[in-house]
Amino acid sequence: MIRERSNHLNDRDANTFEDVSQIYQAFDVDIAAYRGEAACSKGCAYCCTDAGRIDITTMEGLIISDAIGRMPRPRQNQIKKALARDMKKCETGKPSACAFLQKNSACMIYPARPFACRRVYSLHVCTRDKPPQLHRQVMQRAQETVTALQRLDHNGYSGHLSYILHMLEAPRFRKTYLAGESKPEEVMAFGKSHGIVINKMVV
Numbered sequence: 001m002i003r004e005r006s007n008h009l010n011d012r013d014a015n016t017f018e019d020v021s022q023i024y025q026a027f028d029v030d031i032a033a034y035r036g037e038a039a040c041s042k043g044c045a046y047c048c049t050d051a052g053r054i055d056i057t058t059m060e061g062l063i064i065s066d067a068i069g070r071m072p073r074p075r076q077n078q079i080k081k082a083l084a085r086d087m088k089k090c091e092t093g094k095p096s097a098c099a100f101l102q103k104n105s106a107c108m109i110y111p112a113r114p115f116a117c118r119r120v121y122s123l124h125v126c127t128r129d130k131p132p133q134l135h136r137q138v139m140q141r142a143q144e145t146v147t148a149l150q151r152l153d154h155n156g157y158s159g160h161l162s163y164i165l166h167m168l169e170a171p172r173f174r175k176t177y178l179a180g181e182s183k184p185e186e187v188m189a190f191g192k193s194h195g196i197v198i199n200k201m202v203v
Helices: 011-035 058-069 073-091 136-152 161-169 171-178 188-194
Strands: 055-057 157-160
Touching: 011 058, 011 136, 055 058, 055 136, 055 161, 058 073, 058 136, 058 161, 073 161, 157 161, 157 188, 161 171, 161 188
Parallel strands: none
Antiparallel strands: 055 157
C-alpha cells in the first residue's frame, strides 16, 4: 500500500489511491523474475540524476502532494525550493536531478514514488555512456501500466513531475480536478508550453 490514509482525504481520493497502489503491485508481480537480474544496488541514484524526465499523472501528483503535506514544515519548504529549481532547469532544457533526491542518494518520498521511478532498473551498472537497459518484455508491460494509470486518472493529465505538482498548487486547477471535472482550457497555455498530456485523449 502506498501509505496510510490521511484524515483530510475524502473517500473517492482514498479509494483511487488504493487503485493506484494495486496497479503498481500488479506490475511488480509481473516483472519480479526479470528484476532479479538487475545490477542496481542501494545507493545508486543514476536514474534520479541522469536518466531524463520523470513523468507522472495528476493522481500520482496528488499522492506525492499528500506525502509532502505530512512532512515537517522546514522539509516542505526545502522541497518547494527544489521543485522550483527543477522546473526552471527543465524549462530551459538543462539536466536536473530529482527534487526529492537527498545527499545520501535516498528518496524523500520512496513509499509514494511514482511509476516512472518504480519501473526503472538496469541490467548493467549505468554511466552516461551506458544508460539503463531493461528487458523488452518489461518495457512493454511498463507501457501497459502507464496506460492503466492514465485510464484511472481519466479527468487528469500527465507530464514532468515538477510541472504536475505546480499545476496542483493552483487552487482553481486543484478544485476542478478534485471535483472530478476536466477543463483543459484552464491549463491550455501552460500545457502546450510544457508538454502536458490530457489523459483521456491518449487512452
